[in-house]
Every structure is written in structure tokens, then in C-alpha cells.
Amino acid sequence: MSNSTPAPNTRLRPLLIAWAALVALTLLSTGLGQFRGSGNGLTIVVAAIIWLKAWLVAYTFLEASICHTFIRRLVFIFIAYAPVLLVLTDWYGSWFASWTSL
Amino acid sequence: MTASTEHTVMPPSEAGGRIPGNRGIWVGITCIFVEFGVLFMVYFVARAHFPEAFHSGAERLSRTAGTVITLLMISSSFSVAAAVVSMRAGQQRASLRWLVAALLLALGYPLTKYLEIRWNLAHGVDAQAGVFVGAYYYLTLNHLVHASWGILGMLWVLFRHVTGAYSAHDYGGLEALASYWHATDIIWLVIFPFFYVLA
Numbered sequence: 161m162s163n164s165t166p167a168p169n170t171r172l173r174p175l176l177i178a179w180a181a182l183v184a185l186t187l188l189s190t191g192l193g194q195f196r197g198s199g200n201g202l203t204i205v206v207a208a209i210i211w212l213k214a215w216l217v218a219y220t221f222l223e224a225s226i227c228h229t230f231i232r233r234l235v236f237i238f239i240a241y242a243p244v245l246l247v248l249t250d251w252y253g254s255w256f257a258s259w260t261s262l
Numbered sequence: 263m264t265a266s267t268e269h270t271v272m273p274p275s276e277a278g279g280r281i282p283g284n285r286g287i288w289v290g291i292t293c294i295f296v297e298f299g300v301l302f303m304v305y306f307v308a309r310a311h312f313p314e315a316f317h318s319g320a321e322r323l324s325r326t327a328g329t330v331i332t333l334l335m336i337s338s339s340f341s342v343a344a345a346v347v348s349m350r351a352g353q354q355r356a357s358l359r360w361l362v363a364a365l366l367l368a369l370g371y372p373l374t375k376y377l378e379i380r381w382n383l384a385h386g387v388d389a390q391a392g393v394f395v396g397a398y399y400y401l402t403l404n405h406l407v408h409a410s411w412g413i414l415g416m417l418w419v420l421f422r423h424v425t426g427a428y429s430a431h432d433y434g435g436l437e438a439l440a441s442y443w444h445a446t447d448i449i450w451l452v453i454f455p456f457f458y459v460l461a
Binding site (some may be wrong): 178 | 306
């Protein structure tokens with residue numbers, strides 16, 4: 161039987177490591193919020209954290225990397241969509257606002 | 263192709279890769295991703311038009327509530343994933359315990375949201391508090407509705423699990439629930455910094 165798809169995970173350890181990383185990144189996000197910084201630098205960091213956390217869930221919990229091509233593309237496009245638009249909105253907000261005015 | 267292939271419960275491999283759970287749940291998840299893709303676009307349009315309201319918005323909300331909900335969501339998502347992994351390893355009792363843990367953690371979300379809304383109303387964060395708060399209620403309550411469906415699904419899968427419906431070779435229902443819950447988690451991980459972190 162030819163089977164090129166890797167077998168799904170059966171170990172708890174990778175899940176635990178991902179969970180610990182997600183908790184750490186969440187607390188880091190909360191700390192960034194307390195910091196009250198603003199501007200493009202903070203937006204890029206926040207966007208990177210959004211992508212990293214969503215990727216961790218998609219890769220480790222959902223095992224999207226061994227899923228059907230459609231599912232893999234759907235999930236990885238969705239987790240990139242918001243961070244990319246967040247950065248673009250902060251960089252080109254006025255242009256975006258004029259483009260979306262009635 | 264023979265007719266016997268139609269009776270395969272959960273094929274380990276298909277052309278193009280695995281389908282966790284079943285095709286139906288992925289139709290639903292695709293619709294939810296498209297729906298929230300549109301809702302996020304509404305957020306970005308509002309953020310572009312009213313940057314000042316969004317820069318000062320996070321200070322009006324309870325960051326503690328947002329952080330607690332995030333920790334509950336990721337912990338619940340982890341527990342559901344652990345339930346699936348335990349089932350694959352043939353540890354049905356451990357899988358059941360993880361699923362119960364996932365449900366209890368998930369129930370903390372609506373409870374925390376209820377307390378957060380009470381706090382909001384006591385601090386004047388109501389539907390007439392401007393575009394930022396409007397977008398906040400629009401997105402977070404929409405997410406709560408989807409999470410509630412997930413909790414109901416969790417109760418059903420728990421009932422099936424207790425009655426011995428799943429095994430190491432047939433756990434499609436459990437994995438379908440896990441896929442939905444992970445998708446709901448991913449959506450929240452995007453929403454959280456939109457309203458509670460970004461200044």
C-alpha cells in the first residue's frame with residue numbers, strides 16, 4: 161500500500177510544548193498592551209504574534225500540514241490574512257480609508 | 263473503484279492528504295473562515311476610517327477578561343487535541359478525561375464573557391459608545407455564538423464518547439469536533455489583539 165501522507169500525531173509532548181508557547185505568547189501580548197506603545201513597530205510585533213499563535217494551533221493541534229491540500233491552503237491563507245491586512249491598514253490607512261469611502 | 267471503499271470509516275490517507283473528521287465539518291469551517299474574513303474586513307475598514315478611536319479603544323476594555331478568555335480557549339483547544347491523540351493511542355479513558363477538561367475550560371468562556379459584559383456596562387462600554395465598541399461587540403459576540411455551537415457539539419461528542427461510540431480506529435466524530443474547536447480558537451487568537459492589545 162503506498163501511503164505518502166505522514167501518520168497523525170499520537171504523542172502529548174508536542175501538544176504540551178505548543179500550549180506552553182501559546183500561553184507565553186498570550187502573556188507577551190497582554191504585556192505589549194500594557195506597554196501602551198503605538199505605531200508601526202508595535203503593529204508588526206502584534207501581527208507576528210497573531211500569525212505565530214494561529215500557526216501553532218494550525219500546525220500542532222489541527223495538524224494542518226498533513227491535511228488535504230484544500231484544508232492546508234484554507235487554514236494557512238486564513239491565518240496570514242489578518243496579520244497582513246493589519247500591517248497594511250496601519251501603513252496605508254488613509255489610502256485604504258479613501259478607497260473604501262462611499 | 264469498488265463499492266467496498268464507500269464503507270471506509272476514516273481513510274488514513276486520501277489523494278491530497280488527510281481530512282480530519284469528515285468533509286461536512288470542513289464545509290462548515292470553510293464557511294466560518296469566509297464569514298470571519300468578511301467581519302475582519304469590516305474591522306479594518308472601520309480602523310482605517312477612525313484610527314483615533316481604535317488607538318485609544320483598548321484602554322476602555324478589560325484586558326484581564328480578554329487574556330482570561332484567550333487562556334481558556336487555548337487550554338480548551340489543547341485538551342481537545344489531547345483527547346484526539348489519546349484516542350489514537352488507544353487510551354479511551356484518558357481521552358474521555360481530556361474531553362471533560364476541554365468542556366469545563368470551554369464553559370469558562372461564556373462565564374467570563376458574561377462577567378466582562380457586566381463590567382463593560384458598569385463602565386459605560388455599551389452599544390452607543392462609538393465605532394470601536396460597536397466593532398468589538400459585533401465581532402466578539404459573533405465569536406461567542408460560534409463558540410456556543412462548539413460547546414453544544416462538545417456535549418454531544420462527550421455523550422457519544424461515554425457510550426463507547428469511539429475507538430482508536432473510528433474517532434471521526436471526535437476529530438470533527440476538534441477541528442471545529444481549533445478553528446474557533448484560531449479566530450479568537452486574531453480577535454484578541456484587535457481589541458485588547460493594539461493601541
